[in-house]
Amino acid sequence: MLKISELAAKTGMSAHTLRFYEKNGLVSASDRSEAGYRYYNDADVRRAEFVKTARNIGFSLEDIGQLLSIRVDKKSHSCQDVTDITRHKLDEVNAKISELQSMQSTLQILLDSCCGGPEKATQCSIMDALEEGEFRAAEEN
Amino acid sequence: MLKISELAAKTGMSAHTLRFYEKNGLVSASDRSEAGYRYYNDADVRRAEFVKTARNIGFSLEDIGQLLSIRVDKKSHSCQDVTDITRHKLDEVNAKISELQSMQSTLQILLDSCCGGPEKATQCSIMDALEEGEFRAAEEN
DNA sequence: TATAACCTTAGAGTAAGGTCTAAGGTCAAT
DNA sequence: ATTGACCTTAGACCTTACTCTAAGGTTATA
Numbered sequence: 001m002l003k004i005s006e007l008a009a010k011t012g013m014s015a016h017t018l019r020f021y022e023k024n025g026l027v028s029a030s031d032r033s034e035a036g037y038r039y040y041n042d043a044d045v046r047r048a049e050f051v052k053t054a055r056n057i058g059f060s061l062e063d064i065g066q067l068l069s070i071r072v073d074k075k076s077h078s079c080q081d082v083t084d085i086t087r088h089k090l091d092e093v094n095a096k097i098s099e100l101q102s103m104q105s106t107l108q109i110l111l112d113s114c115c116g117g118p119e120k121a122t123q124c125s126i127m128d129a130l131e132e133g134e135f136r137a138a139e140e141n
Numbered sequence: 142m143l144k145i146s147e148l149a150a151k152t153g154m155s156a157h158t159l160r161f162y163e164k165n166g167l168v169s170a171s172d173r174s175e176a177g178y179r180y181y182n183d184a185d186v187r188r189a190e191f192v193k194t195a196r197n198i199g200f201s202l203e204d205i206g207q208l209l210s211i212r213v214d215k216k217s218h219s220c221q222d223v224t225d226i227t228r229h230k231l232d233e234v235n236a237k238i239s240e241l242q243s244m245q246s247t248l249q250i251l252l253d254s255c256c257g258g259p260e261k262a263t264q265c266s267i268m269d270a271l272e273e274g275e276f277r278a279a280e281e282n
Numbered sequence: 283t284a285t286a287a288c289c290t291t292a293g294a295g296t297a298a299g300g301t302c303t304a305a306g307g308t309c310a311a312t
Numbered sequence: 313a314t315t316g317a318c319c320t321t322a323g324a325c326c327t328t329a330c331t332c333t334a335a336g337g338t339t340a341t342a
Contacts, residue, residue, distance in 0.1 A: 003288080003289080004288095004289075005287095005288070005289085014330090014331080015289090016330075016331055016332075017329085017330065017331085019290095019291095020329075020330060020331085024329095033289090033338090035289075035290080035337070035338055035339085036289075036290055036291090036337085036338095037288090037289055037290080037338080037339095038289085038290090046272070049274055050271055050272060052274075053271050053272075053273075053274045053275075053276055054271055055278075055329095056276045056277060056278040057244060057247050057248065057251075057271075057276050058241075058244035058247075058248075060328075060329090061328075061329070062328095067268075067271065070262055070268065071268060071271075074261060074262040074263040074265070074268065075261055075262075075263055077261070077262040078258065078259045078260060078261060078262055079255050079256050079257050079258055079259075079260050079261075079262055079265045079267075080257050080258060080259060081262060082255060082257075082262055082265050082267045082268060083252060083255050083257035083267065086248055086251050086252055086255075086267060087252060089244075089248055090245065090248040090249065090252065093241050093244050093245050093248060094245065096241055097238060097241045097242065097245065100199075100234050100237055100238045100241070101238065103198060103199035103230075103234050104231065104234050104235065104238065106198050106199075107198065107199075107227055107230055107231040107234060108231065110198075110227050111224060111227055111228060111231065114220050114223060114224050114227075115220050116220050116221050116223075116224035117219065117220055117221060118219045118220075118221060119219060119220050120215060120216055120218070120219060120220075121211055121215040121216075121218040121219055121220055121222060121223055122215040122216055124215070124220045124223050126220075126223045126224065126227060127208075127211065127212060127215065127223060130191055130194050130195055130198075130208065130212075131187070131191060131194075132194075133190055133193075133194045134194075135194055135197045135198050136197060137196075137197040144318080144319080145318095145319075146317095146318070146319085155300090155301080156319090157300075157301060157302075158299085158300065158301085160320095160321095161299080161300060161301085165299095174308090174319090176307070176308055176309085176319075176320080177307085177308095177319075177320055177321090178308080178309095178318085178319055178320080179319085179320090201298080201299090202298080202299070203298095
């Protein structure tokens, strides 16, 4: 049975974060001492580590909540339920990458166009390009 | 002289957003009617469009503030001042892309490992992988 | 017994970039 | 003169994922 600071040390998440996750239903302590101290058993620790792993991969807390509800009752869920969440996340990540690559290419073009030296910015080609417009938005979500 | 809704229509930003940007020093109306209505002249419009362009590219509002302060006094700034901001933004974008590509590859591996079918999740290889851990964080900023 | 180091809670604050509301004033047309 | 569309402000609210604070209770050690 671990106290919150021990679970924090073990998982690399702060005690604050663990309490925050508890408030959001992601982790919990099966037991409490008489004084109200949280005590985490092995199953609690595994659940907390599952959360940490999912978070490391990049799942949102909401995604993790869904994964956890599958985890506690695997028999009632299919592999498709799991891949749906995973694929949805992958789609989001791919969309964000595209958006960033568009920014990347624009920024690179701007940098390539400018001398970047100590010359006065009165003739700076980056400033001129910004003045001109002509850049479409990198399409938010 | 445009009223705020006219500038909004012209730039594709909402009147709310224009007021918000004004509060943050990015745009402003050179004139006000007696009743306090904002009136934007040609220079104001060009500045607003500059902001829109920079935002489309992906610059933060703080970056845009810096670009604007160069813009209003180009003689006191060098091309290097401009490329510094641009390169810094490019570095950020590149870092974020790397992080997302790491997530992307993990998610793809997970998807490839799972049948994704109607089988019960009791043997789901994605769930197993999350249970195992072994994924390093995609290193936030 | 006293001190440090831990724990508890509710709730506020942070970043970033908006978005919206309330309560009210203004303007053009009918 | 009265609609309806527009404008003003301060300030609250949104998202996501924490992070911290205040005020107080507990536990272990010297």
